[in-house]
Amino acid sequence: MKLLLYSGGLDSTALAWKFRPDIAVTIDYGQRPAAGEIRAASALCGLMNLRHDVLKVDLAFLGIGTLVGTETADIAAASEWWPYRNQMLITLAGMRYVARGLSEIMIGAVASDVHADGKKPFLAAISSAMIAQEGGVQVSAPAIDMDPLDLILGSGVPKNLLGAAFSCxxxxxPCGQCRGCEKHLTTIAALSNRN
Ligand SMILES: [Zn+2]
Incomplete structure (x- = not known):
């Protein structure tokens, strides 16, 4: 079973369209935009005819940064940094599905990701750590060498679907001002210019 960690954003929507995972999972780990992510991901999975699950594990008390509404940590590369966020999401998805036939967890990291847990050394290490355990689950990041525009255009995802994507x-x-919204709007503008 291939699983996509699905936030309802542009990048993971392109991956969902291209790779058609057996299941797309949105995790509400206590982040402030969770309801928006779930709404977008659910609607988009309906349109793409993909199975969508929501996993709720409230870890807001362990969060830092804009996702939880506190000051950014000194060691953060960007304001939305949350300690071990991708490690947490991969682990939570693994915990939920490893005994249910899970073989692969796909994550929407792209080349421009500024966080250490969105880069190749971390992704290779977490995949090795998962493979070494029961179930032998692989972690993949098919867009790790791409920028969002190449990912979206290369995936063939219909542009009208992207209007439902959410990245705040x-x-x-959408607040229209955070780094998530800023990247979202920049990418949509770049896509529009390709017409
Ligand atoms: Zn925003």
Whole structure:
């Protein structure tokens, strides 16, 4: 069973369209935009005819940064940094599905990711750590060498689907100002210019 960690954002929507995972999973780990992510991911999975699960594990009390509404940590590369976030999401998905036939967890990291847990050394290490354990689950990041525009255009995802995507870091509805919204709007503008 191939699983996609699905936030409802542009990058993971392109991966969902291209790779058609057996299951797309949105994790509500206590991040402020969780309701918006779940709404977008659920709607988009409906349109793509993909199975969508929501996993709720409230870890907000362990969070830092814009996703939880606190100051950014000194060691953070960007304001939305949350300690061990991808490690947490991969582990939670693994915990939920490893005994249910899980073979691969796909994550939407792209080349421009500024966080250490969105880069190749971490992704190779976490895949090795998962493979070494029961179930031998592989972690993959098919877009790790791509920028969002190449990923989206290369995936063939219909542009009208992308209107339902959601990337805000701070609220249930797009704030239009955070780094997530900024990247989202920049990518949509770049896509529009390709017409
Ligand atoms: Zn925002």
């Amino acid at each position: 870091h701070v609220a249930e509805y």
